[in-house]
Amino acid sequence: MNDILVCPNCNSKNRVGQVPSGRVPVCAKCQQALPWLHNGSDQSFASDLEAGVPVLVDFWAPWCGPCRMVAPVLEELAREHAGKLRIVKINVDENPQVSQNFSVRSIPTLMLFQNGRPVDTLVGALPKGQLNARLSPHLKH
Ligand SMILES: [Zn+2]
Known part of the structure; x- marks a missing residue:
């Protein structure tokens, strides 16, 4: 599945398919790391988690x-x-399998995955401040 990721640095639109395991998508024009947010699905979820960075679902x-x-x-x-x-959005109505596998009972639920x-x-x-506080111990600085 290809995503269109817009570079915040030069505004180029990047078509990003499967990123090799352990890598993150970078802008083809300026090599800046791209914000990595896309809509996941029951079908893509296993590969969505195969990122070299923590994945927030x-x-x-x-x-x-x-x-x-x-x-x-x-x-x-x-x-x-x-x-x-990496951020992966899972629409629970369209993707009941993932939500069931991880016992998601109320929404929004944000789940952070590592490896x-x-x-x-x-x-x-x-609020954003609280989210960042919970996330930052898991992110590489
Ligand atoms: Zn760029």
Whole structure:
């Protein structure tokens, strides 16, 4: 699956397919790390987790008000932590398998994965500062 990732540095649109394990996507034009946020699915989830960086999974649904508050915060986090974090959004209505596998009972639920395993779970719409505080111990500085 290809994603279009926009470079925050030079505004180039980058078509990004499967990134080799252990790598992060970089801009083809200026080599800057790209904010890595995309819509995952039941089918792609296993490969979504095969990133060289921690993966924050956002379990959400279109009808969920608090989820809509979290969405722009996640976009900011993807930009701020480009090259250090991957964000994968899972629409729980369309992808019941992943949500069931990880026992997601309420949304929004944010689950942080490292090396394919969940290391932290945050339930509810947290403000950006709190999210960053929970994330930063897991991110490379
Ligand atoms: Zn660029």
